[in-house]
Amino acid sequence: MGLFNSGHTNTGSFNAGSMNTGDFNSGNVNTGYFNSGNINTGFFNSGDLNTGLFNSVNQPVQNSGWLHTGTNNSGYANAGTFNSGFDNNARDEHAEFVTGNSGLANVGNYNAGIINVGDHLSGFRNSVPTITGTANISGFVNAGTSISGFFNFGSLMSGFANFDDEVSGYLNGDSRASGWIH
Numbered sequence: 001m002g003l004f005n006s007g008h009t010n011t012g013s014f015n016a017g018s019m020n021t022g023d024f025n026s027g028n029v030n031t032g033y034f035n036s037g038n039i040n041t042g043f044f045n046s047g048d049l050n051t052g053l054f055n056s057v058n059q060p061v062q063n064s065g066w067l068h069t070g071t072n073n074s075g076y077a078n079a080g081t082f083n084s085g086f087d088n089n090a091r092d093e094h095a096e097f098v099t100g101n102s103g104l105a106n107v108g109n110y111n112a113g114i115i116n117v118g119d120h121l122s123g124f125r126n127s128v129p130t131i132t133g134t135a136n137i138s139g140f141v142n143a144g145t146s147i148s149g150f151f152n153f154g155s156l157m158s159g160f161a162n163f164d165d166e167v168s169g170y171l172n173g174d175s176r177a178s179g180w181i182h
C-alpha cells in the first residue's frame with residue numbers, strides 16, 4: 001500500500017511498475033506523478049494512454065483520466081480491468097469484473113489501499129471474502145481470513161485487537177491465542 005514498492009498492486013511511493021496510483025511509477029496502470037508509459041493520467045507520462053502534462057503520445061484511447069467504466073482505466077471513477085486511482089468499484093453486477101485496483105474506494109480483486117472489501121486487499125478498512133473471495137488482507141481495520149495487523153476479527157490473524165480463531169498478540173479472544181489478554 002505504499003513506500004518503496006517495485007511492482008505490484010502499489011498505491012503510492014517509489015513504484016516501478018504494476019497497478020500504481022501515485023509517486024514515481026515507471027510504467028503500468030499509473031494515475032499520477034512521474035509515470036513513464038502505459039495507462040497514465042497525469043504528470044510526466046511518456047506515451048500510451050496519457051491525459052495530462054508532458055505526454056509523448058501513443059493514445060487512440062480506451063481510458064486514462066476521468067469517468068471510466070471498463071478497459072485499461074487509470075485515474076478517477078474506474079470500474080472494470082486494470083484500474084488504478086480513486087473510485088475503483090463493483091457496485092454490482094460485478095462492475096464488469098473489476099480487476100487490478102490500487103488506490104481509494106476499491107471493492108473487489110487485487111486492491112491495495114484505502115476502503116478495500118474483498119479479494120487480496122492490503123491497507124486501511126480491509127474486509128472479508130463474502131464479497132468476492134480470497135482476503136489475504138494486511139493492515140488496519142481488517143475482518144476475516146489470513147489478516148495481519150490492528151483491529152483484526154477472525155481467522156489466522158496476527159496483532160492488536162484480535163477476537164478468536166488462530167490469533168496472536170494483544171487482546172486475543174481465546175481460540176488458539178498467544179500473547180497478552182487471551
